[in-house]
Amino acid sequence: MNLSDISIRRPVFAAMLIMGLVVLGLVSLSRLEIQMDPDVEFPLVFLVTELRGASPGTVEREVTDVLEEHINAIEGIRTLRSVSSQGLSRISVEFGLEYDVDIKVQEVRDKVALARALLPPDIEAPIVQKFDLNAITMLTIVLGGPVSLRDLSDLAEHRIKERLERLPGVGGVEVLGARKREVRIWLDPLRLEGYDLSIQDVASTLRRENAELASGRIVGSRREWSVTTQGKARRVEDFGELVVAERTGRIVRLRDVAVVEDGMAESRSIARLNGRPGVALEIRRQSGADLVAIARHVRAEVETLGDQLPAGVEISVARDYAVYIEEQVRSVFADMLLATALVVAVVLIFLREPRSTFIAALAIPSSIISAFVFFYAFDLSLNTMTLIALSLAIGLVIDDAIVVLESISRRLEAGEPPLRAAARGASEVGLAVVSTTLAVCAVFVPIVFMQSPVGRYFYEFGVAVTVAVCVSTLVALTLTPMLASRLLRVRGEAGAVFRLFERGLSALDAGYRRILAMALRHRAVTVAAGLAAVVGGCGVAKTLPFDLYTVEDLNEVSVRAKLPIGTPLSVTDRMVDRMEASIGTHPDVVHVFSVSGNETRHEPHRARMDVVLRPKAERGPIQATFDGLRAALRNAAPEAEEISVGFPAYGSSEGGDFQGMTYSLQGPALERLERYANKLIAHMEADPIFVDVSSSFETGRPQVTLDVDRGRAADLGISAVSIGSTLRTLLAGEKVGSFEENGRRHDVRVQVLPEYRDAPRRLDLVRVRSAGGRLVPMTSAARVRIEEGPVEIRRENRTREIRISANMKAGIPLGDGAAKIEVWGRELGIASPDALVPGGGARTMNETADDIRFAFGLGRST
Numbered sequence: 001m002n003l004s005d006i007s008i009r010r011p012v013f014a015a016m017l018i019m020g021l022v023v024l025g026l027v028s029l030s031r032l033e034i035q036m037d038p039d040v041e042f043p044l045v046f047l048v049t050e051l052r053g054a055s056p057g058t059v060e061r062e063v064t065d066v067l068e069e070h071i072n073a074i075e076g077i078r079t080l081r082s083v084s085s086q087g088l089s090r091i092s093v094e095f096g097l098e099y100d101v102d103i104k105v106q107e108v109r110d111k112v113a114l115a116r117a118l119l120p121p122d123i124e125a126p127i128v129q130k131f132d133l134n135a136i137t138m139l140t141i142v143l144g145g146p147v148s149l150r151d152l153s154d155l156a157e158h159r160i161k162e163r164l165e166r167l168p169g170v171g172g173v174e175v176l177g178a179r180k181r182e183v184r185i186w187l188d189p190l191r192l193e194g195y196d197l198s199i200q201d202v203a204s205t206l207r208r209e210n211a212e213l214a215s216g217r218i219v220g221s222r223r224e225w226s227v228t229t230q231g232k233a234r235r236v237e238d239f240g241e242l243v244v245a246e247r248t249g250r251i252v253r254l255r256d257v258a259v260v261e262d263g264m265a266e267s268r269s270i271a272r273l274n275g276r277p278g279v280a281l282e283i284r285r286q287s288g289a290d291l292v293a294i295a296r297h298v299r300a301e302v303e304t305l306g307d308q309l310p311a312g313v314e315i316s317v318a319r320d321y322a323v324y325i326e327e328q329v330r331s332v333f334a335d336m337l338l339a340t341a342l343v344v345a346v347v348l349i350f351l352r353e354p355r356s357t358f359i360a361a362l363a364i365p366s367s368i369i370s371a372f373v374f375f376y377a378f379d380l381s382l383n384t385m386t387l388i389a390l391s392l393a394i395g396l397v398i399d400d401a402i403v404v405l406e407s408i409s410r411r412l413e414a415g416e417p418p419l420r421a422a423a424r425g426a427s428e429v430g431l432a433v434v435s436t437t438l439a440v441c442a443v444f445v446p447i448v449f450m451q452s453p454v455g456r457y458f459y460e461f462g463v464a465v466t467v468a469v470c471v472s473t474l475v476a477l478t479l480t481p482m483l484a485s486r487l488l489r490v491r492g493e494a495g496a497v498f499r500l501f502e503r504g505l506s507a508l509d510a511g512y513r514r515i516l517a518m519a520l521r522h523r524a525v526t527v528a529a530g531l532a533a534v535v536g537g538c539g540v541a542k543t544l545p546f547d548l549y550t551v552e553d554l555n556e557v558s559v560r561a562k563l564p565i566g567t568p569l570s571v572t573d574r575m576v577d578r579m580e581a582s583i584g585t586h587p588d589v590v591h592v593f594s595v596s597g598n599e600t601r602h603e604p605h606r607a608r609m610d611v612v613l614r615p616k617a618e619r620g621p622i623q624a625t626f627d628g629l630r631a632a633l634r635n636a637a638p639e640a641e642e643i644s645v646g647f648p649a650y651g652s653s654e655g656g657d658f659q660g661m662t663y664s665l666q667g668p669a670l671e672r673l674e675r676y677a678n679k680l681i682a683h684m685e686a687d688p689i690f691v692d693v694s695s696s697f698e699t700g701r702p703q704v705t706l707d708v709d710r711g712r713a714a715d716l717g718i719s720a721v722s723i724g725s726t727l728r729t730l731l732a733g734e735k736v737g738s739f740e741e742n743g744r745r746h747d748v749r750v751q752v753l754p755e756y757r758d759a760p761r762r763l764d765l766v767r768v769r770s771a772g773g774r775l776v777p778m779t780s781a782a783r784v785r786i787e788e789g790p791v792e793i794r795r796e797n798r799t800r801e802i803r804i805s806a807n808m809k810a811g812i813p814l815g816d817g818a819a820k821i822e823v824w825g826r827e828l829g830i831a832s833p834d835a836l837v838p839g840g841g842a843r844t845m846n847e848t849a850d851d852i853r854f855a856f857g858l859g860r861s862t
Contacts, residue, residue, distance in 0.1 A: 004423065004427060004430060005426075005427070007477070007478040007482045008422050008426075008482055011482045011485075011486065014479050015482070018370070018475060018478060021471070022370055024373045025370045025372040026372070028372040028376035029372045032372065032380070032381055033382065034292040034293075034326070034329055034383075035290075035291050035292070035381055035383050036321075036324070036325050036383060036384060037384060037385070037457065038381065038385050038386070038456070038460045039383075040457060042094075042131060042456075043095035043096065043097060043099045043101040044093070044101070045101070045108050046091070046093075046127075046128070047067065047090070047091040047093070047108060047128050049063050049067065049088070049089040049091075050123065051063055051087055051088075052732055054086070055086065055703060056085050056792050056793050059085065059088065059089050059793075060082075060084035063119060064082045064795070066118050066119055067091055067115055068082060068091065068798055070111040070115040071111050072798065074093070074108065074111060076098075077093060077094070078094045078095055078096050079092075079796060079797060080797050082794065082795045084793040084794075085602070085791060085792035085793075087602055088602060092131075093108060101131075102130070105129070112126050137283065138284065138285050138294070138321040139295055139322065140317070140319040141160075141164075141283070141302060142273040142279070142280050142318045143155065143281070143313065143314075143315050144273065144278030144279075144313070144314055145309075145314055147312065149178075149277070149279070150181055150264050156175050156281060160315070161173045161175060163301060163305065164298065167298060167301060168289075168293075169285055169291075169293060170284075170285065170286065171284045171285050171287070172284045173281050174281070174282045175281055176269050176282060176595050176599070177269055177270050177271030177280055178279045179267050180746070181262070181263075181265075182265045182746055182748070182749050183236055183239060183260070183747070183749070184261040184749055184751065185202070185239065185259075185260060185748065185751070186258055186751060186754075187202060187257065187258045187751065188257060188258060188756070189730075189752060189765040189766060189767070191257040193775065195244075196245075196775055197775075198726070198775055199767075200722070200725065200729070200768075200769065201244065201245065201769065202257065202750060203729055205254075206242065206737055207737060210242070210736075210739075210748065211231050213228070213229045213231075214227075215229045236260065239254055239260045240260045244257065267569060268599040268602070269569075269598070270573045270596040270597060272576075272593070272596075273318050273591065273593050275577070275592075280595065291325065292322045292326060295323075296322075302315055324554045324555070328384065329382060332387040332388070333387075336387075336391050339391060340361075340364050340365075340394055343364065343394060343398055344357060344361045347360050347361065347402065350505065353409075355489070356409060358487075359401065359480055359484055359487060360398055360401045363472055363479070364394055364398055366475045366479060367468055368468060371464070371471050374471075375464070378463055378467075380464065385461040389460070389461045390468060393465050396440060397469065397471070397475075398472070399436065400472050400473050400475070401475065401476045401480045403429050404426050404433065404480045407426065407429045408421050408422050408425035408481065409425075409488065418484075418485050418486070418488060419485050421488075422485035423481070425481070426477065426481040434473060437470060437472075441466050441469060441470070444466050445462060446462075554647075554648070555613045555615060556610060556613060556647075556648050557610075557613060557625065557626065557629060558644075558645075558646055559609035559611060559629070559633065560643070561608075561609075561640045561642065561643050561644075562605060562607075563575060563607075564605065565605060565702070565791050566605065567604065568604055569604035572604055572605055573597075573607075575637045575639065576594050576596045578637060579594075579637050580592050580594055581636070582632045582636035583609075583632050583633065583636075587619070588614050588628075589612070589613060589614075589629075590612045590613060591611075592611050593610045593612075594607065594609040594610075595607065611629065613625060626646070630645045630691075633645065642692075644694065644807070646692065646807050661805065661807070661817045662803060662804070662805045662839040663680075663821055663836060663837065663838055663839060664801050664802070664803050664837045665680070665801060665802045665803075665834065666797075666799050666800070667833055667835065668799065669834075670793075670800050672834065673697070673800060673801070673802045676828055677697060680825070684806055688809060689816065690808065690809070690817060691809055693806040694805050695802060695805075696804075696805075698791035698792070702788060703787060704785070704786055705787060706723065706727070706782040706783070707782060707783045712781050716776045716780060716781050717770035718770050718771070718781050723768055726766060726768050727763075727778075729750055730752045730766060731751075733750065733751035734749065734750050735749050736749070764777065766779075768781075796837075803839065822836070
């Protein structure tokens with residue numbers, strides 16, 4: 001007795017089996033995560049180290065090279081990349097996909113700990129973290145109103161940020177455009193010289209006098225007292241009363257040589273929404289958390305906060321990634337319902353019997369909903385790949401039920417009773433149904449074994465189709481024969497419409513019989529025609545455009561702009577203001593969120609804009625919008641060196657702002673790589689298929705270098721360390737303590753007045769105390785040299801590199817661009833020890849092509 005016989009004899013068993021799976025499927029569906037892409041974890045580790053004020057060359061020698069030397073010994077490294085920029089070292093370590101990223105993160109931390117003793121003593125603690133593709137900024141909130149920026153910043157940092165971070169699933173909140181409260185000690189070099197004081201004298205006094213020390217305890221016979229020496233300033237005005245020195249019987253106070261200000265930290269970024277300045281909070285989710293659920297919590301919290309903020313202060317959501325995901329899921333589910341209706345209509349036309357159509361159609365929701373049980377068991381999510389798989393499966397899951405129904409119907413028409421017809425009909429085709437399912441699985445299971453990065457995305461696709469088809473087989477062998485034995489009867493006289501379809505199907509059947517008979521009579525010709533079709537198809541496939549993936553139009557545009565190196569933040573912000581005005585009147589634009597300056601990378605000359613567009617139904621193609629915005633931005637900001645208009649980070653599968661084409665020039669000599677890069681960029685800019693061409697190599701950063709004269713410095717009794725530390729305090733500002741008020745701690749920072757650091761010639765005013773106690777002009781022991789240097793130095797696998805990136809023009813596949821760059825590279829004569837290496841989408845495309853061939857071959861062999 002097989003499964004079909006049991007289901008027919010025990011109909012309650014079959015009904016409860018499938019009904020139980022459906023109920024569990026509905027429960028599982030309510031608990032599945034909803035996201036745009038599959039939750040793929042790549043073994044990629046980032047290491048960020050800050051050395052304030054150091055040039056890119058110094059960062060490369062003193063920090064990056066030391067860390068790379070230790071990290072390079074870790075097993076399984078696929079690619080070791082680094083970027084050394086002003087005051088910042090960024091290293092990314094990519095491991096093979098077979099390695100556990102959590103284990104590799106710990107190994108990198110261990111190597112960094114070993115290298116710590118060889119790094120400069122004044123670096124910040126290195127930060128090691130793993131890469132999470134889904135931990136992108138999912139939601140941006142903007143805070144604004146008729147209050148000071150300091151009050152807005154305080155509100156964002158200590159009230160809104162803290163509440164948002166406590167929400168379930170929120171992984172972090174980054175504040176942009178904020179300026180924290182700081183006590184600024186603005187030193188006057190001329191007054192310092194007049195009182196025979198150095199900058200370090202003032203800094204040391206502040207550290208020494210503005211302090212609170214635990215001084216032990218007093219123990220009595222019945223009570224114990226703790227003793228604290230309290231020397232901290234209670235008010236900002238108290239800093240001015242600190243005694244710095246005594247000169248000729250006169251006490252010199254801090255207010256005599258400096259201006260004490262209850263101010264704000266130096267601005268390194270400026271955020272705006274539709275031209276109005278404010279403070280932005282960018283929210284990231286925890287790895288593995290349900291993004292849509294987090295967004296709903298955040299929206300509810302924003303509504304609650306809106307009622308609790310001071311009068312006039314507004315809080316609004318500028319960007320919401322979850323909205324796009326919800327729209328995508330709704331759209332796919334609507335398409336699935338439409339596909340189901342079409343499939344049922346086709347089945348009704350061919351079966352011409354409502355009861356048979358109902359039984360067959362019931363297999364679709366039963367199989368699809370039951371499949372969610374295995375989605376939950378295999379830790380899958382509702383995303384683009386799994387929903388596409390279910391859309392495809394709608395046409396597959398009904399096949400088994402139709403085969404079983406056709407066999408049963410044929411026996412009913414032959415005069416067999418319903419129970420016997422159902423049992424014998426299902427038994428007759430049972431093995432064929434299982435064989436068909438295994439054949440379908442043989443096509444999709446090899447996708448699970450794809451090892452390229454894109455193959456990881458298709459893993460859930462292969463599992464989803466396989467699960468749905470297997471469940472449909474279970475339904476076809478249990479529920480379908482059980483319902484057929486109870487519901488099917490011999491058909492009576494068909495209606496006029498069905499008779500019309502019957503004549504058409506009979507003609508189709510007759511035509512098929514003639515073609516089949518002809519093929520059987522001329523077998524050699526039939527086989528030859530089949531082989532010719534296969535060979536011809538392979539030949540045509542080689543001529544087809546090859547692209548990595550299609551980028552989603554999510555009604556948002558990402559704009560990136562760059563001014564010449566050395567441009568201050570105020571100039572960048574004025575340019576962004578003009579850019580906002582130029583595109584704010586564009587008919588497709590709803591609102592614009594902008595950030596001037598990149599605070600994380602210390603790049604005040606860069607800016608970004610996130611432009612939200614009208615829905616796709618209310619505007620033209622996205623590429624036309626790109627072209628219009630690109631032209632308007634270039635007219636508004638002709639001084640910008642680069643303006644890139646493309647898809648946002650979550651519009652691409654790479655997790656960064658979409659840059660379709662990336663190639664890397666690698667070699668030991670940076671000058672030779674620069675020549676190759678310039679020639680390659682000239683080719684790309686002259687070819688209309690490339691847009692937004694850019695290079696990672698930038699020179700022209702103005703920098704002042706002080707060459708210490710060892711002999712003169714020794715004669716004067718000053719050291720290079722004292723010169724460097726004095727300059728760092730003078731120009732970069734140095735934290736020398738803290739000030740507490742209302743339970744909050746604020747930094748106290750010493751820096752020279754702005755009017756004394758606006759030109760290199762002001763360095764002549766700087767005095768350094770010698771070993772003999774005299775104040776010596778710094779320039780008497782060091783020569784000031786003004787030069788230009790690189791903005792950043794990139795390396796891959798410990799070899800210098802220059803990256804060239806571009807977007808492809810609308811309708812041009814990535815493969816065409818990659819082929820042209822390869823040809824140009826050969827024409828330029830790029831050869832060992834130099835190399836032109838595909839990166840980003842180009843490299844992933846090559847890896848994916850090999851992986852697809854592997855999966856295709858494996859599927860064909862099985």
